[in-house]
Structures are given as C-alpha cells and as structure tokens.
Amino acid sequence: MTLEVPRAVAGAPRIVPRLNPANVVTASRFLTLPPLWWAIAHGHHQLATLFIVICGLLDKVDGLAARIFDCRSAFGELFDAITDGICYGFGLILVAAYGWAPVVPVGFVIGLGLANTALRFVYIRRAGRPVNYKSYAMERIVAYTGYLIGFATGGMEVTLFYWAFVPVMIVIVLHDAKRMLLDPLPAPPPGARSASIVASVVAGVAGAAR
C-alpha cells in the first residue's frame, strides 16, 4: 500500500517542519554552554571568550541556514529568541557568579530580558497566533548582550560596558512594551492559524529541545 502525499495547494500556508537545519543550528548553541562554564570556572579567559564567540557566530549561522534551506518560520524566530535568552542569560550569570562582571547591572540585564520575554508572550496572546514582534532595536541590544559576556571574559572595560548597557536596554524595553501592549496588532497573514498559541509555542520549544 502506498500513501498519497497531498501536493501543496496554491495559496495554502507553507508548513515548515520544526526539525530543520536552522533550528538544529540554533539548538547547537546550547553545546557551547558547558565548556563556557568549565573555562570560566578554571579561569581560562581566552577559552571562555572563544566559546562565547562561537555561540554568537552560531546565532548568525542559523539565520543564514534558514535562508539557504528556505525553512524560516515563526516558531524558528521564537526558538531563536528563546535560545538567545537562555544562552546569554546563562553566560551573564556565570560571569557575575565568578566575579568577572558587576552583579547589579547583570541583575538589570536579566530582569529586563525576562520582562521582554513576558511581553512577547502577552503579544502572542493578544494576536492569538504564533507571531514574533520584530524589534530592530532588540536585535541590536541582543548582539550587545553577547558582547557583554565577551567583555567580561576578555577583561575589556567591564564597568563601562555593563553600566552603559542598562539605560539603553531600559529605553528599548519601554519602547517595545508600548508596541506590543498598546499599539494595534498587524493583520494576520492569509491562512494563519489561531489557537491556544502560548501553549503550542511552549510545547513546540520543548519538542525542539528533545
């Protein structure tokens, strides 16, 4: 017996499998965290810097993979954002815990990052579909966050870079909060699903991590 696979119907939304090259690259960033921890714990500044650079470069490679293999999806964007939060949050906690970075600004960075994540889930609930608010400013501050860990591991102007980060991050979170909570939502694309989206996204993240 053979199974007939229905051909894609013109105009129907394209379904991208969650296990795709871009998401695999995104997930592989987690592999840099144990060696990063080991390097920081043993005082290897250069190795720790190398691992956080690899983590940051993989963040760029996943976007490239998504374009090359044509597997961009709302889930992939969310998974990327969540991976950024986990990797950089973990890195910041490590450098603060081992005294390589000041604790107070690290607390601000993590607190504001969590607030931004919560805002994104509220935005998804408002929209009723898996949608990622594209923040051009947040993309830039996330890159800065990756650099923050590198500044700590490399011992480069740590106090200046960490304290300068806080006001910039506050301004961006306030701007994005207004956009996600108060401003009108963009129209859904044709064929967009609606459902209990927060649950499906959380389940999707767990599924991709398996």
Added chain:
Amino acid sequence: MMLVPENVFRWLLVLVTGGVAAAWIVHDVVLIARLRGADRRDPLVADQRFGYVMGIVIAIIGIVGTLRFCGVL
C-alpha cells in the same frame, strides 16, 4: 590556558569590538538615510528608525569602550 599571546588577544578584542562598532555605525547610518522620505506615521518605519538609532548609540558605546581599552580616552 593561553590560545594566543596576551597582546594578540588584546588586539583581537579591539578588532572584534572597535572594528564591528565602526562598521555598524556606517551600516545603520546608511539604513536611516534610506528611510528618508518614508511615511513617519507607519509603525514599521518608526520601529526601523528607532532600531537604527539605538544601533548607532550602541556602536558609539563600543567605540568609546575600545578607545578607553587602548588608553586613548
């Protein structure tokens, strides 16, 4: 464990921070310039403009930090 001599590591930090920051200022200034004439009331355009301005601010912080690291400021 040293991968490269300490002074090489310092110069790599300067290159990766200062070099990227300098290139980023040019990148975001060009993108802002391209938005000239776009509808300012369009939320997407406003988001882009805000993001590029923040990018320039962050890149300036990167340049200042790099110059301090090099003992220039």
